Amino acid sequence: MIIVLKPQATEADANEILEKIASLGLKPLYMPGVERTVLGALGDERVLRQLHLDSYPMVDEIKPVLSPYKLVSRELQAHDSIVSIGGTKVGGGNFTVIAGPCSVESEQQLFSVAEMIKSHGVPLLRGGAYKPRTSPYSFQGLGEDGLKLLKAAKAQYQLPTVSEIIDPVDAELMAEYIDCYQIGARNMQNFRLLEAVGKQKIPVLLKRGMSATIEELLLAAEYIINAGNPNVILCERGIRTFETATRNTLDLNAVAYLKEKTHLPVLVDPSHGTGVKSLINPLSRAAAAVGADGIIVEAHLNPKEALSDGHQALTADDFAKLMADIKPFVNAAGKTMK
Amino acid sequence: MIIVLKPQATEADANEILEKIASLGLKPLYMPGVERTVLGALGDERVLRQLHLDSYPMVDEIKPVLSPYKLVSRELQAHDSIVSIGGTKVGGGNFTVIAGPCSVESEQQLFSVAEMIKSHGVPLLRGGAYKPRTSPYSFQGLGEDGLKLLKAAKAQYQLPTVSEIIDPVDAELMAEYIDCYQIGARNMQNFRLLEAVGKQKIPVLLKRGMSATIEELLLAAEYIINAGNPNVILCERGIRTFETATRNTLDLNAVAYLKEKTHLPVLVDPSHGTGVKSLINPLSRAAAAVGADGIIVEAHLNPKEALSDGHQALTADDFAKLMADIKPFVNAAGKTMK
Amino acid sequence: MIIVLKPQATEADANEILEKIASLGLKPLYMPGVERTVLGALGDERVLRQLHLDSYPMVDEIKPVLSPYKLVSRELQAHDSIVSIGGTKVGGGNFTVIAGPCSVESEQQLFSVAEMIKSHGVPLLRGGAYKPRTSPYSFQGLGEDGLKLLKAAKAQYQLPTVSEIIDPVDAELMAEYIDCYQIGARNMQNFRLLEAVGKQKIPVLLKRGMSATIEELLLAAEYIINAGNPNVILCERGIRTFETATRNTLDLNAVAYLKEKTHLPVLVDPSHGTGVKSLINPLSRAAAAVGADGIIVEAHLNPKEALSDGHQALTADDFAKLMADIKPFVNAAGKTMK
Amino acid sequence: MIIVLKPQATEADANEILEKIASLGLKPLYMPGVERTVLGALGDERVLRQLHLDSYPMVDEIKPVLSPYKLVSRELQAHDSIVSIGGTKVGGGNFTVIAGPCSVESEQQLFSVAEMIKSHGVPLLRGGAYKPRTSPYSFQGLGEDGLKLLKAAKAQYQLPTVSEIIDPVDAELMAEYIDCYQIGARNMQNFRLLEAVGKQKIPVLLKRGMSATIEELLLAAEYIINAGNPNVILCERGIRTFETATRNTLDLNAVAYLKEKTHLPVLVDPSHGTGVKSLINPLSRAAAAVGADGIIVEAHLNPKEALSDGHQALTADDFAKLMADIKPFVNAAGKTMK
Structure with missing residues (x-):
C-alpha cells in the first residue's frame, strides 16, 4: 500500500503513520520526495485496511x-473453475447456452419454450418467478407457482433450471424447486442476498450491476464464496452509459478482463446487454469470440403476449437462427457447445 | 402514447395495433407519414402498458x-409534503440537518457525536447499525446492539434517529428502535425492501441509486407509497460518472428537477456525494441554494478511529464551521434551519 | 415530429403551433388527451427544425x-459502401487490418514495423505525424517529416497509409503524402476539420468521440459527405464510462447497430478501445464476430522505446499471434481477410 | 512515481527499471513485497514520463x-488569478455575469439583448458568430458579420464581448473584434486551437469538454498558458452522464474542486449545464453558493425566433428574475456582483 501525504505534512505526521504500519507487523517505508512525501507498507495490505489511513488529515x-x-482470483487458483448446474457443466472448454422466457407466465408458455430450446440441444432453462420491476404497476411474477412450473418443466424436458432470487427469505424454498439462483443486476450489492445464497449449495449466476465496476463484481462473488458457496458464475449484462440507442452498453472488455483475473466462469447476457432484438445475434457471436463461457438469452414463442421484456425475446425462428449462427464462432474459439 | 412503426410496416400492421388500443377503451390515432407511420393512443396510457406494444415486430x-x-407527482398533489421524523418536520419551509457517524461503533462514540451535533441545534441523529459494505472483509455494523445504542442516544439527547435497513426481515424490529429508515443507494431498487418499509409507519429516507435515473428514483418512492407508507423523503447522494477526482458526482440538477416534479421533500448527502471532506462545506451551501430541504452529513469526533468512511467524516470543528457557513445560504433561500 | 404540450397549455397555444406547422407545408395533427395535449406534424420533419418549436414556452x-x-443512412442506400484507400478496398465482404505505430518516430522505426506487418499480408499502414496529446509536455509528433517518412514507407513496401489530421490547414498538404485521413476521437465534432476533409478526395477514417452518441457519429460523417467527400469509414474506439479497469469501454453494440443503420464501413480500434495490451487479441476476435469490416491496431518493434502509447503497442510476436488468432473468426463471419 | 510490477517480475526486471530511473537523476526505490514488487522514483516525476515505463512488459x-x-496549480501560485476582459475583472472577490444570445442573428436581436442585460448591470456580452452544430443542416452562424455586430454592440453599450472560436485560422481576425475567446466543450482538446489562442493576448474562456475529467480541463488550460497566454478562465458547463431528464449533469463538485486546485477563475454555464430553462435559476444560485466566480447564461428577447438553443434562452422577464434571485446568494458568498 502506497500512502501519499499532503504537501504540508511534516515528518511527525509521517512517523505517526509509519508506527501504525509497523504495529500491524508490516514493513514501513519512508520516501520523502521533493514535492511530496510518500509512505509505503509492505506485506498483506488487506490487514492495513483496518487502520483506515484515509481518515488521517495529512x-x-x-x-x-x-x-x-x-478467493475469486486467478492468483489463488490458476485453473478454470467448472460449475455444475444440475449436472450441466459450465466453464472449462464448454460454451453453455441458457434460454427461456423472462417471466414464467403459464404452463403452456413455459413448456412450449422449453420444448423449443430442448430441440436445439440447449441444456438449461431460465425463467423468472420473482420479478424485480422498476414500476410497482408492472407484472411481478407468479411466485411459488412459477417455481412449481419450472420444476415440472425440468421433469418433463430434463432441463435443469435457473431463476432469479430477490429476497434472502426465499433462498431455502427456491432450492427445493430450481438448480441455480440468479442474482440480478439491481441486487448485485444486496449483501444479505449474497450471504443467503452463499449458505446454500446450488450454484449462483451473479449478474454485474448496471454501474458496478469489475472489481465490485468480483467482490460480490467473494461475498458468496466467503459465505460457503464456491459455485459462482459471473454474467456481464451491459452497463449504463450515456448511449441511448441501445438499452445498455454490453462491456465485452470486461469479459476478457475477467477471464484473466478470475477462475470463475463468465457468461454474457446479450438480451439485456443490448435491449434490441436484432443485436442479440451479432453480440452473441462476439461473446463466443471474446472468450465467454456461454450466453443467457430470453426466448418466447409469442413475444406479443409476453408479460415482460417481449421486445427482446427471441421467437422460435430467431432462436434457431441464433443457434446456427453462433456455432462457427464457438468452434473458432475452440469450445464445445453445450 | 406515441407508437412509431418501422418503415416496412403495412396498413394491416397498423390496424392490428389500433384495434388493440381501442379494445382498452382508449382513442386510437392513425398518422401515416411520408417515411414512417405513427400511431397514437389518447387516454390513461398506463393502461396501455399491459399491451406490451414494444413486443410487436413492426x-x-x-x-x-x-x-x-x-402518487409522487406534483400533478397529483401541488403542495409540498411535510414528513415528520419523530416530531421533527422535514420539508415545507424547513431546512433540516441530519448528522451522525457512518457506523454506530460504541456508546462513547455515538453519544459524543450526538452531544456535539445537539449543541449546534441539529434535530436528527443518523448512524448505521447494518452496513452494506463492498467487501466481505470490511466492518459490517453492530446490528441490533447498534439499534439499542441509537435508542439510548435518542433518550439521552432528544434526537430522533435515522438508520439504514438492508433486509426486509429487519423492518419490524428496527421500527421499535428508530424513527426513520434509510434505504441506501445500493438498495434503491431492492423492491422487496421498498415494499417492506412501505408496510410500516415510520418514514423512509430513500437515497438515489448510483446509476439510477430521476424517473427510477421516483418510481422507487412510488413503490413505498403504493404499499401504504406516504412518508418518503428523497435524497440525492451523487451518481457514478467517468470523473474520478471526486468519489461521485453530486447531481444538483436532479434536486431542482425533483422539486418541480414531486411534492416529496428532497435532501442532499454531500458526504457521499463528494467523498472528499473539503468539498462537503461548499456543496452543502450549494444544496441550500438549489432548493434542497436539508442535508445529511457524516460526523465523527475521531475520524482516525472510524470503522468506515472516516475520510469524509467531519470533526467537531469541521461541523461547527459547516453549520456557520450554511446559515446565510439557508436564509437566502428563505428557509428556516432546523 | 411529435410535440407534447405542458399540462397548462390552452387550445390557443396549440393552434399557434399548428398554424406554424401548416405554414411550412406539413400536415398538422391535434390530439387533445386527458392529461396532456399532443400535436403532430407529418412530412419531412427536417424542415420543421427551422421552427425551433422547443423554444415555445408551452x-x-x-x-x-x-x-x-x-446521406449516411441505409434507408437512402441499402447496399454496403466500399471505400478504397490507395487501391485497398474497405467494406463489402472484406476484413481489413490497418496496423502501424502510434507515432512516426524515425525511418528505422517506421520501416521496421512496415516490413513486419507487410510480411503478414496487412494491406495498410498507419502512423501519426501530428499527435493530439492531453499534456502540452508530451511528444507532439514529427509533423511534415513524419508525412515524408510515411510516403517513403509506402513506396518501399507498397502500403497505402492512414494518418491523423488535427488542423484544417493541413488538409491539402497531407493529401500529397498519405492515402487516408484519420479524424481522432477528440476531433469528431471539430466541424471545421470535418468540412476541410470533406472538400478533399482521399478517404476519411472517422473515429467516434469518447462520449459521442452513435447518432452524433453519424451526423459527423454526414458533415463530411455533405461537404463533398463520400469516402468515409467509421471507427468505434471505445467510449468513456465509469469503469476504470480498462482505459475505455469498447462498444461493440455500436458496431452491430451501425451496420444496421448505415451503409458506411465500420472498423474497430481495439488498442484504444481497451488500452490494455492483453485484451487487444480477444476484442479483435469479437470485432470480427460482431460484423466489423476490420480493425486498426498499434504495433511497434520496441514498445519500451515508443514515444507514445507503448503500453498498448503489439510487438512482432504479439502481432503474429493476433493475425493467426483472428483468422478463424474472420472466416466464421464469411469475410475475406485483406 | 510508484511502479507496481507484475507478480511474475524478477529482480532483474526491477533492476532494469531502477537503472533507468537513476539515469535521469532521480532517486530509485526498491520495495519487494510478499505478493508484488513495487518500485519508486523520487524527484520531479514529470521528467520520468519520457521513459514510458508503462511500455515495459513487466x-x-x-x-x-x-x-x-x-502552471495552473495553486501549488505554484496560491492567490487567485484575476483576468480582465476588456477592463472587467473576473475572479478574486467578483461574481461576474456574462449574458447574451447563443448566436448573433441580427443587429436588432443583438442590440435588444445587450440593452436589456446592460439595464441589469451585467458587464459582459456573449454571442456566437461561429457555431459548432451537431448537424450540418443547422444554422452555422453569421461569421465575420456576427463579429462586426458584436463590436458595434460593444461600442453602443460599453459591453466587452465574448465569442466562440472554432478554427485556429480565425484567431487573429477575432482579436480585432472581440475581447475574449470562448473555447467550446467540443473543442476543449482541439490542441491546435488551444495553441492558437495561447499565442494571442486577449483572454480565453475555456469550457470543460462533455466527458473531460477535471485533470484534462486543467491540462487544456496548461496548453494555453504554456503557449504564452496566462489569461484563462475555466467554465463548468455540464458533463455527459446516463441521466436524460436534463441535457447534461452540471458538476458543481468540479467547481469546488477546481477552486482548491487552481488559481484560475471558474465560471458556471447553467444554460448548457441543465438544458432546461426552469432549472437555470436554481443552479445559478447554487453556482454562487459553491464558490464559482460567475455565470454565463443565454438570453434572447424572443426565444421562439431564436436560431439556436431557444429552449434554454432566458427572456427579459426571466433574466430580471434571475438577477434578483441570485443576489442574496452572491452576498452570502461574500462576493461583489459585477
Missing part, C-alpha cells in the same frame, strides 16, 4: 497495490 | 407522453 | 420521428 | 504521485 491519497479480492 | 419505438409515476 | 417535449441524418 | 501499473499540470 493523507492525500491511498493507492492499494493488491486487489481487494482473493 | 413497432420501432414507443414514446410515452405521460410519466410512469403518479 | 412546449414540454419534442419527440422526432425521423433520424436527423440522411 | 510493469503492471504506474501510479503518479504528482499532478501532470503545473
Whole structure:
C-alpha cells in the first residue's frame, strides 16, 4: 500500500503513520520526495485496511497495490473453475447456452419454450418467478407457482433450471424447486442476498450491476464464496452509459478482463446487454469470440403476449437462427457447445 | 402514447395495433407519414402498458407522453409534503440537518457525536447499525446492539434517529428502535425492501441509486407509497460518472428537477456525494441554494478511529464551521434551519 | 415530429403551433388527451427544425420521428459502401487490418514495423505525424517529416497509409503524402476539420468521440459527405464510462447497430478501445464476430522505446499471434481477410 | 512515481527499471513485497514520463504521485488569478455575469439583448458568430458579420464581448473584434486551437469538454498558458452522464474542486449545464453558493425566433428574475456582483 501525504505534512505526521504500519507487523517505508512525501507498507495490505489511513488529515491519497479480492482470483487458483448446474457443466472448454422466457407466465408458455430450446440441444432453462420491476404497476411474477412450473418443466424436458432470487427469505424454498439462483443486476450489492445464497449449495449466476465496476463484481462473488458457496458464475449484462440507442452498453472488455483475473466462469447476457432484438445475434457471436463461457438469452414463442421484456425475446425462428449462427464462432474459439 | 412503426410496416400492421388500443377503451390515432407511420393512443396510457406494444415486430419505438409515476407527482398533489421524523418536520419551509457517524461503533462514540451535533441545534441523529459494505472483509455494523445504542442516544439527547435497513426481515424490529429508515443507494431498487418499509409507519429516507435515473428514483418512492407508507423523503447522494477526482458526482440538477416534479421533500448527502471532506462545506451551501430541504452529513469526533468512511467524516470543528457557513445560504433561500 | 404540450397549455397555444406547422407545408395533427395535449406534424420533419418549436414556452417535449441524418443512412442506400484507400478496398465482404505505430518516430522505426506487418499480408499502414496529446509536455509528433517518412514507407513496401489530421490547414498538404485521413476521437465534432476533409478526395477514417452518441457519429460523417467527400469509414474506439479497469469501454453494440443503420464501413480500434495490451487479441476476435469490416491496431518493434502509447503497442510476436488468432473468426463471419 | 510490477517480475526486471530511473537523476526505490514488487522514483516525476515505463512488459501499473499540470496549480501560485476582459475583472472577490444570445442573428436581436442585460448591470456580452452544430443542416452562424455586430454592440453599450472560436485560422481576425475567446466543450482538446489562442493576448474562456475529467480541463488550460497566454478562465458547463431528464449533469463538485486546485477563475454555464430553462435559476444560485466566480447564461428577447438553443434562452422577464434571485446568494458568498 502506497500512502501519499499532503504537501504540508511534516515528518511527525509521517512517523505517526509509519508506527501504525509497523504495529500491524508490516514493513514501513519512508520516501520523502521533493514535492511530496510518500509512505509505503509492505506485506498483506488487506490487514492495513483496518487502520483506515484515509481518515488521517495529512493523507492525500491511498493507492492499494493488491486487489481487494482473493478467493475469486486467478492468483489463488490458476485453473478454470467448472460449475455444475444440475449436472450441466459450465466453464472449462464448454460454451453453455441458457434460454427461456423472462417471466414464467403459464404452463403452456413455459413448456412450449422449453420444448423449443430442448430441440436445439440447449441444456438449461431460465425463467423468472420473482420479478424485480422498476414500476410497482408492472407484472411481478407468479411466485411459488412459477417455481412449481419450472420444476415440472425440468421433469418433463430434463432441463435443469435457473431463476432469479430477490429476497434472502426465499433462498431455502427456491432450492427445493430450481438448480441455480440468479442474482440480478439491481441486487448485485444486496449483501444479505449474497450471504443467503452463499449458505446454500446450488450454484449462483451473479449478474454485474448496471454501474458496478469489475472489481465490485468480483467482490460480490467473494461475498458468496466467503459465505460457503464456491459455485459462482459471473454474467456481464451491459452497463449504463450515456448511449441511448441501445438499452445498455454490453462491456465485452470486461469479459476478457475477467477471464484473466478470475477462475470463475463468465457468461454474457446479450438480451439485456443490448435491449434490441436484432443485436442479440451479432453480440452473441462476439461473446463466443471474446472468450465467454456461454450466453443467457430470453426466448418466447409469442413475444406479443409476453408479460415482460417481449421486445427482446427471441421467437422460435430467431432462436434457431441464433443457434446456427453462433456455432462457427464457438468452434473458432475452440469450445464445445453445450 | 406515441407508437412509431418501422418503415416496412403495412396498413394491416397498423390496424392490428389500433384495434388493440381501442379494445382498452382508449382513442386510437392513425398518422401515416411520408417515411414512417405513427400511431397514437389518447387516454390513461398506463393502461396501455399491459399491451406490451414494444413486443410487436413492426413497432420501432414507443414514446410515452405521460410519466410512469403518479402518487409522487406534483400533478397529483401541488403542495409540498411535510414528513415528520419523530416530531421533527422535514420539508415545507424547513431546512433540516441530519448528522451522525457512518457506523454506530460504541456508546462513547455515538453519544459524543450526538452531544456535539445537539449543541449546534441539529434535530436528527443518523448512524448505521447494518452496513452494506463492498467487501466481505470490511466492518459490517453492530446490528441490533447498534439499534439499542441509537435508542439510548435518542433518550439521552432528544434526537430522533435515522438508520439504514438492508433486509426486509429487519423492518419490524428496527421500527421499535428508530424513527426513520434509510434505504441506501445500493438498495434503491431492492423492491422487496421498498415494499417492506412501505408496510410500516415510520418514514423512509430513500437515497438515489448510483446509476439510477430521476424517473427510477421516483418510481422507487412510488413503490413505498403504493404499499401504504406516504412518508418518503428523497435524497440525492451523487451518481457514478467517468470523473474520478471526486468519489461521485453530486447531481444538483436532479434536486431542482425533483422539486418541480414531486411534492416529496428532497435532501442532499454531500458526504457521499463528494467523498472528499473539503468539498462537503461548499456543496452543502450549494444544496441550500438549489432548493434542497436539508442535508445529511457524516460526523465523527475521531475520524482516525472510524470503522468506515472516516475520510469524509467531519470533526467537531469541521461541523461547527459547516453549520456557520450554511446559515446565510439557508436564509437566502428563505428557509428556516432546523 | 411529435410535440407534447405542458399540462397548462390552452387550445390557443396549440393552434399557434399548428398554424406554424401548416405554414411550412406539413400536415398538422391535434390530439387533445386527458392529461396532456399532443400535436403532430407529418412530412419531412427536417424542415420543421427551422421552427425551433422547443423554444415555445408551452412546449414540454419534442419527440422526432425521423433520424436527423440522411446521406449516411441505409434507408437512402441499402447496399454496403466500399471505400478504397490507395487501391485497398474497405467494406463489402472484406476484413481489413490497418496496423502501424502510434507515432512516426524515425525511418528505422517506421520501416521496421512496415516490413513486419507487410510480411503478414496487412494491406495498410498507419502512423501519426501530428499527435493530439492531453499534456502540452508530451511528444507532439514529427509533423511534415513524419508525412515524408510515411510516403517513403509506402513506396518501399507498397502500403497505402492512414494518418491523423488535427488542423484544417493541413488538409491539402497531407493529401500529397498519405492515402487516408484519420479524424481522432477528440476531433469528431471539430466541424471545421470535418468540412476541410470533406472538400478533399482521399478517404476519411472517422473515429467516434469518447462520449459521442452513435447518432452524433453519424451526423459527423454526414458533415463530411455533405461537404463533398463520400469516402468515409467509421471507427468505434471505445467510449468513456465509469469503469476504470480498462482505459475505455469498447462498444461493440455500436458496431452491430451501425451496420444496421448505415451503409458506411465500420472498423474497430481495439488498442484504444481497451488500452490494455492483453485484451487487444480477444476484442479483435469479437470485432470480427460482431460484423466489423476490420480493425486498426498499434504495433511497434520496441514498445519500451515508443514515444507514445507503448503500453498498448503489439510487438512482432504479439502481432503474429493476433493475425493467426483472428483468422478463424474472420472466416466464421464469411469475410475475406485483406 | 510508484511502479507496481507484475507478480511474475524478477529482480532483474526491477533492476532494469531502477537503472533507468537513476539515469535521469532521480532517486530509485526498491520495495519487494510478499505478493508484488513495487518500485519508486523520487524527484520531479514529470521528467520520468519520457521513459514510458508503462511500455515495459513487466510493469503492471504506474501510479503518479504528482499532478501532470503545473502552471495552473495553486501549488505554484496560491492567490487567485484575476483576468480582465476588456477592463472587467473576473475572479478574486467578483461574481461576474456574462449574458447574451447563443448566436448573433441580427443587429436588432443583438442590440435588444445587450440593452436589456446592460439595464441589469451585467458587464459582459456573449454571442456566437461561429457555431459548432451537431448537424450540418443547422444554422452555422453569421461569421465575420456576427463579429462586426458584436463590436458595434460593444461600442453602443460599453459591453466587452465574448465569442466562440472554432478554427485556429480565425484567431487573429477575432482579436480585432472581440475581447475574449470562448473555447467550446467540443473543442476543449482541439490542441491546435488551444495553441492558437495561447499565442494571442486577449483572454480565453475555456469550457470543460462533455466527458473531460477535471485533470484534462486543467491540462487544456496548461496548453494555453504554456503557449504564452496566462489569461484563462475555466467554465463548468455540464458533463455527459446516463441521466436524460436534463441535457447534461452540471458538476458543481468540479467547481469546488477546481477552486482548491487552481488559481484560475471558474465560471458556471447553467444554460448548457441543465438544458432546461426552469432549472437555470436554481443552479445559478447554487453556482454562487459553491464558490464559482460567475455565470454565463443565454438570453434572447424572443426565444421562439431564436436560431439556436431557444429552449434554454432566458427572456427579459426571466433574466430580471434571475438577477434578483441570485443576489442574496452572491452576498452570502461574500462576493461583489459585477
